[in-house]
Amino acid sequence: MAERERRLTPPYGGVFVARTQVMTAEDLARATRRMAHEIIERNHGLDDVVLIGLQTGGVPLASRLAEALLAIDGTNAPVGMLDVAFYRDDIGLRPVLPEAVTRIPGELTGRTVVLVDDVLFTGRTIRAALDALADHGRARQVQLAVMVDRGHRELPIRPDYVGKNLPTRRDEVVDVNESGVDLGEMHQ
Amino acid sequence: MSAAPARRRSGPARHLLGMSDLGPDVGAGIDEVMTLTDSFVEVNERQIPKVPALRGRTVVSLFFEDSTRTRLSFETAAKRLSADTMTFSVSSSSVKKGESLRDTVETIEAMGVDAIVVRHGSSGVPRQVARWSDAAVINAGDGWHEHPTQALLDCYTIRQHAGSLAGKRVAIVGDVKHSRVARSNVAAFTALGAEVTLVAPPTLLPPSLDGWPVKVTTDLDATLGSIDVCYLLRMQRERMTEALIPSLREYTAGYGLTSRRADRMAADVLIMHPGPMNRGVEIAAEVADRPNAVIVDQVRNGVAVRMAVLFLLLGSGTRWGGDDA
Numbered sequence: 001m002a003e004r005e006r007r008l009t010p011p012y013g014g015v016f017v018a019r020t021q022v023m024t025a026e027d028l029a030r031a032t033r034r035m036a037h038e039i040i041e042r043n044h045g046l047d048d049v050v051l052i053g054l055q056t057g058g059v060p061l062a063s064r065l066a067e068a069l070l071a072i073d074g075t076n077a078p079v080g081m082l083d084v085a086f087y088r089d090d091i092g093l094r095p096v097l098p099e100a101v102t103r104i105p106g107e108l109t110g111r112t113v114v115l116v117d118d119v120l121f122t123g124r125t126i127r128a129a130l131d132a133l134a135d136h137g138r139a140r141q142v143q144l145a146v147m148v149d150r151g152h153r154e155l156p157i158r159p160d161y162v163g164k165n166l167p168t169r170r171d172e173v174v175d176v177n178e179s180g181v182d183l184g185e186m187h188q
Numbered sequence: 189m190s191a192a193p194a195r196r197r198s199g200p201a202r203h204l205l206g207m208s209d210l211g212p213d214v215g216a217g218i219d220e221v222m223t224l225t226d227s228f229v230e231v232n233e234r235q236i237p238k239v240p241a242l243r244g245r246t247v248v249s250l251f252f253e254d255s256t257r258t259r260l261s262f263e264t265a266a267k268r269l270s271a272d273t274m275t276f277s278v279s280s281s282s283v284k285k286g287e288s289l290r291d292t293v294e295t296i297e298a299m300g301v302d303a304i305v306v307r308h309g310s311s312g313v314p315r316q317v318a319r320w321s322d323a324a325v326i327n328a329g330d331g332w333h334e335h336p337t338q339a340l341l342d343c344y345t346i347r348q349h350a351g352s353l354a355g356k357r358v359a360i361v362g363d364v365k366h367s368r369v370a371r372s373n374v375a376a377f378t379a380l381g382a383e384v385t386l387v388a389p390p391t392l393l394p395p396s397l398d399g400w401p402v403k404v405t406t407d408l409d410a411t412l413g414s415i416d417v418c419y420l421l422r423m424q425r426e427r428m429t430e431a432l433i434p435s436l437r438e439y440t441a442g443y444g445l446t447s448r449r450a451d452r453m454a455a456d457v458l459i460m461h462p463g464p465m466n467r468g469v470e471i472a473a474e475v476a477d478r479p480n481a482v483i484v485d486q487v488r489n490g491v492a493v494r495m496a497v498l499f500l501l502l503g504s505g506t507r508w509g510g511d512d513a
Contacts, residue, residue, distance in 0.1 A: 086239035
């Protein structure tokens with residue numbers, strides 16, 4: 001199964017070895033469509049809704065969500081990307097480098113921002129993302145969409161839209177990719 | 189009394205003393221800085237150009253030589269990363285009372301600083317400071333030796349305007365002998381695959397160019413037609429203890445980028461200068477304001493590049509730069 005090198009997620013420099021596939025590509029597509037419906041329902045349409053994908057895992061997910069929103073509602077929701085490296089609370093404790101440049105589509109003040117990430121774990125990335133967002137304006141509301149909620153939260157943060165709730169052990173690793181979602185371990 | 193809490197640091201202090209600290213493959217090291225600089229350029233374009241990355245860190249600038257742009261650039265960079273900054277300027281310090289460099293460094297060190305930005309008129313001072321100090325040391329120009337952050341911002345500026353340095357022909361014109369900028373830039377440009385030509389009168393070249401991967405000529409006019417970047421060095425009048433050129437006017441006649449010479453270059457040749465400019469000496473006043481003169485961009489990019497350097501040394505947690513045991 002899939003083996004991928006993960007440079008900046010713990011444990012560092014290891015290789016991810018997948019044990020089981022918990023979602024297939026079709027499951028991903030269905031979950032994405034459902035989440036798109038929920039976003040439209042919750043916000044009574046897509047007026048002033050902006051999707052912001054978190055680097056790196058949330059970025060492809062945000063554009064797939066945008067495609068689903070377009071197919072359902074016929075509306076092109078603006079899509080941006082956010083790198084939270086400079087806002088993390090573990091700078092100096094672990095390797096931290098931005099994966100890509102942040103791109104925010106227009107002014108966020110007064111709009112509804114849907115943060116999109118692949119996996120919700122401790123919640124610390126989302127904490128950093130909320131700080132980062134605040135530097136780009138005062139959003140009217142911030143919502144959170146994740147493909148997998150794997151538990152083990154360390155902060156009072158909860159998602160608004162979830163692809164799949166997946167109970168995990170702390171030392172397991174969840175990997176979301178184009179062909180589905182894998183559960184496995186890191187090998188040094 | 190309990191012991192002071194351990195400072196947040198992963199591994200030994202890392203330094204940027206010269207281009208070779210960027211790693212065994214200098215080109216790859218420069219690429220890493222450039223990629224990170226892209227992120228900081230975006231930060232600098234924001235309405236609030238500040239991120240909390242280096243909150244609680246202290247950066248000291250220790251300048252034994254006059255400088256406005258480099259010191260301001262480093263301090264702006266540190267502030268935009270939310271670090272605290274302190275300035276040590278020699279004219280108002282105990283150095284005037286006869287304090288030695290070592291005592292000065294140890295005094296600053298005792299206040300608990302994370303990075304020291306050093307400029308000094310003598311080559312090798314930053315390396316010496318790095319030996320005495322646990323903080324990360326950044327060379328902001330030492331004597332005739334190196335000025336690595338200038339080279340990095342020059343690479344970034346060329347890349348921004350010309351895409352890449354690979355295969356680009358760069359002329360470095362003027363007082364190479366006294367220029368730390370030229371030394372760092374030769375190392376940086378050639379590491380990225382550029383062809384570098386030094387253009388200078390023989391008296392303004394270093395005594396030996398052994399091992400420099402460059403071409404050398406004394407004829408600026410013959411060079412102008414076949415370059416992509418024209419990098420002018422400042423005539424360092426304060427370092428001219430001996431009569432190396434007959435007069436500034438004669439220097440301008442042979443090596444200044446006059447309007448007539450600038451007209452003979454292709455319109456997209458980048459005109460660069462590390463500043464401060466002597467308008468009318470190495471560059472004509474009007475030439476410095478042409479659209480292909482990117483001197484202001486160099487200054488602008490300097491802040492983002494120095495943010496990248498500070499972040500790599502203090503924040504990224506990745507091993508980078510040479511450890512001077």
